[in-house]
Amino acid sequence: MYKYDAIDRQLITERVEQFRDQVSRWQSGELTSDEFRPLRLQNGLYVQRHAPMLRIAVPYGMMNTAQLRKLAFVARTYDKGYGHFSTRHNMQFNWPKIEDCPDILGHLADVEMHAIQTSGNCLRNITTDQFAGVAADEVIDPRPLAEILRQWTTFHPEFAFLPRKFKIAISGTKEDRAVTWFHDIGLHLQQQDGETGFRVIVGGGLGRTPIRGQIVRPFLPWQHILTYCEAILRVYNRFGRRDNAYKARIKILVQALGVDAFTQLVETEWAQIKDGPATLTQAEYDRIAAHFTAPAYDRQVDASAFANQIENDKAFARWVERNTHPHQVAGYVAVTLSLKQHGAAPGDISADQMDLVADLADQYSFGELRVSHEQNVILADVRKSDLHAVWQAAKGAGLATPNIGLLTAIICCPGGDFCDLANAKSIPIANAIQARFDNLDYLFDIGEIDLNISGCMNACGHHHVGHIGVLGVDKNEAEFYQVTLGGRQGYDARLGKVIGPSFAAEEMPDVVEKIISVYLENRHPDERFLDTFDRIGIDPFKNRVYEGRAHGKAKTAQKEAA
Ligand code: HEM
Ligand code: SF4
Numbered sequence: 001m002y003k004y005d006a007i008d009r010q011l012i013t014e015r016v017e018q019f020r021d022q023v024s025r026w027q028s029g030e031l032t033s034d035e036f037r038p039l040r041l042q043n044g045l046y047v048q049r050h051a052p053m054l055r056i057a058v059p060y061g062m063m064n065t066a067q068l069r070k071l072a073f074v075a076r077t078y079d080k081g082y083g084h085f086s087t088r089h090n091m092q093f094n095w096p097k098i099e100d101c102p103d104i105l106g107h108l109a110d111v112e113m114h115a116i117q118t119s120g121n122c123l124r125n126i127t128t129d130q131f132a133g134v135a136a137d138e139v140i141d142p143r144p145l146a147e148i149l150r151q152w153t154t155f156h157p158e159f160a161f162l163p164r165k166f167k168i169a170i171s172g173t174k175e176d177r178a179v180t181w182f183h184d185i186g187l188h189l190q191q192q193d194g195e196t197g198f199r200v201i202v203g204g205g206l207g208r209t210p211i212r213g214q215i216v217r218p219f220l221p222w223q224h225i226l227t228y229c230e231a232i233l234r235v236y237n238r239f240g241r242r243d244n245a246y247k248a249r250i251k252i253l254v255q256a257l258g259v260d261a262f263t264q265l266v267e268t269e270w271a272q273i274k275d276g277p278a279t280l281t282q283a284e285y286d287r288i289a290a291h292f293t294a295p296a297y298d299r300q301v302d303a304s305a306f307a308n309q310i311e312n313d314k315a316f317a318r319w320v321e322r323n324t325h326p327h328q329v330a331g332y333v334a335v336t337l338s339l340k341q342h343g344a345a346p347g348d349i350s351a352d353q354m355d356l357v358a359d360l361a362d363q364y365s366f367g368e369l370r371v372s373h374e375q376n377v378i379l380a381d382v383r384k385s386d387l388h389a390v391w392q393a394a395k396g397a398g399l400a401t402p403n404i405g406l407l408t409a410i411i412c413c414p415g416g417d418f419c420d421l422a423n424a425k426s427i428p429i430a431n432a433i434q435a436r437f438d439n440l441d442y443l444f445d446i447g448e449i450d451l452n453i454s455g456c457m458n459a460c461g462h463h464h465v466g467h468i469g470v471l472g473v474d475k476n477e478a479e480f481y482q483v484t485l486g487g488r489q490g491y492d493a494r495l496g497k498v499i500g501p502s503f504a505a506e507e508m509p510d511v512v513e514k515i516i517s518v519y520l521e522n523r524h525p526d527e528r529f530l531d532t533f534d535r536i537g538i539d540p541f542k543n544r545v546y547e548g549r550a551h552g553k554a555k556t557a558q559k560e561a562a
Helices: 006-027 033-041 065-078 098-110 143-153 222-239 250-257 259-273 282-292 304-312 314-323 351-364 384-396 427-436 440-446 505-522 529-536 539-545 552-561
Strands: 045-047 052-057 062-064 082-085 090-093 168-171 185-192 195-202 214-221 324-326 332-337 348-350 368-371 377-383 451-454 468-475 478-485
Touching: 006 033, 006 098, 033 045, 045 098, 052 098, 062 065, 065 082, 065 090, 065 098, 065 351, 065 368, 082 351, 143 168, 143 222, 143 282, 185 222, 195 222, 195 259, 214 222, 214 259, 222 250, 222 259, 250 259, 304 314, 304 384, 314 324, 314 332, 314 384, 332 384, 348 351, 351 368, 351 377, 351 384, 377 384, 427 451, 427 505, 440 505, 468 505, 478 505, 505 529, 505 539, 529 539
Parallel strands: 168 185, 451 468
Antiparallel strands: 045 052, 052 090, 062 368, 082 090, 082 348, 185 195, 195 214, 324 332, 332 377, 368 377, 468 478
16 A cells, blocks of 8 residues: 655645644634635535535545544544545545644544545545455556556646546446546556556536546557646646536536547647656656555465355355455455445444454454445455454444345435535435345345435435436425436446436335336346346336326326316
8 A cells, every 4th residue: 555755744744734724714713714615625624514524535445454543533532433435435524623623634644644635626536446456357456556646636736726626537447346437537447459558538427417428538558647637637727617616527518519629629738748747657657556566465265164154154155245356366355344234324434343444454454445436345355264254243343234236235425414415315215225125135136236325416426327326306395306227337337317207205215116126027037137127128117116106297187187
């Protein structure tokens, strides 16, 4: 994992002191709230429904145990004893006091963590695949290049005041697990004729106007990644709209110009800086890559006891089936600790759980862990012979719900319980669906399905790319939910289709159950929900959920008749 050098350390400690000064000037009235706003935002501090919210970056999802223990300490000392993992590798604290934030950031700086550029109209945290460096289907480890991009984006003076926020995701595997098609820039690492490079995608995004990104360069040799990103950002910084926040993202610019004209502008800009000082050298790559060498794997894992445990313990076998992921090294797997316990807020983790995860990572996974955009925690390097012990410890802490990839592992934003922008609550909807599908046999029989919930059209819960997506909407000041079907992430990522008029909160578990029943009645053997959906289309689902329910013109006619 990357270790800070003297420059990194100086950068974040000076930043803490600068922010401490800004907070005290705001407290004394020297800075107005309007003046303070951009300053606090660039340090991850929002002011939300009940309290301020502090967002801390976990660059490309990697953390060590000292960092996680420090987050546990912050949760206990300055918050209500828990934190929330977001869908972009950040940890959010929902209850800090503004005046405590400089101290919190000071504690975090001690373990090489910060909240810089986690909000505001700047380059945000770089995200990637949670299995980076260990995934069996990996072509190229994205972490060194993600770290190089992190360093380049941090405090980049030219891009501190973009028209709007800017998100970059990078993926180096056959299966895209980083939602790269729906980022401002999505980067796919690949090999071509023995050379390593990127497919560069621009203009994707979710939010109010969900758009799948478009390819601006099918192959860019890796040495040029910084200059090419710089060219893209310059075009955006210059031509992106600043008059309307809803139309300010790069996706709108790409749509307005058309991808060909946009690409032309980028290529022209790039021609000015190509081969300039920001061109990467092998020596620089090697310097950073040296931080990401493989740990001292045990090359002779004895997995015989593991085979017996699987055979004799159905609950353990189920957990292994759902919550472990293939590893590059024989005898090892990556373990996903589920933060999707039924009844809890998806992505929430208590301080005690953080400490336990840190202990497990120290004992079984070389002292490191990952967080995923699905809001879970990953121990990336666990020996099969240790899995039973890890499972038992995780189970005792409520971290072993065997539901990864299943219906109840819901991605969910904080919604109306915490967020000022929400139209509707999302956590209670997730909990009601989890309660309805609490039977594990049934859940396993339904199989792989992603259900994603957002409390408003900003789409923090990725509802557009859920196989089933749920969006909170406001109808005459009442909370309703719109359902989409068939969305997906991965290399064939696409947006879900709206099924029809929205539903009341109490209807939602029934609606999901009806959707599932249509799938179960129609599926061919071994067919996943998405495959059945693609084969039979949306109509059978639509007919079932609105059966006996007047809507649209029929409802108007009924009202008029009454
Ligand atoms: C509670 C404070 C939050 C606020 C005020 C907030 C605000 C927003 C806004 C305004 C957008 C739309 C921006 C645009 O399209 O220009 C957005 C998008 C997004 N947010 Fe949040 N959000 C919050 C929390 C979260 C949380 C907790 C998560 C993860 C669980 C999250 C992840 C995302 C993602 C993934 C997107 C969409 C990606 C994109 O197209 O940029 N946000 N957020
Ligand atoms: S989707 Fe809306 S309600 Fe949910 S966190 Fe984002 S802004 Fe808030």
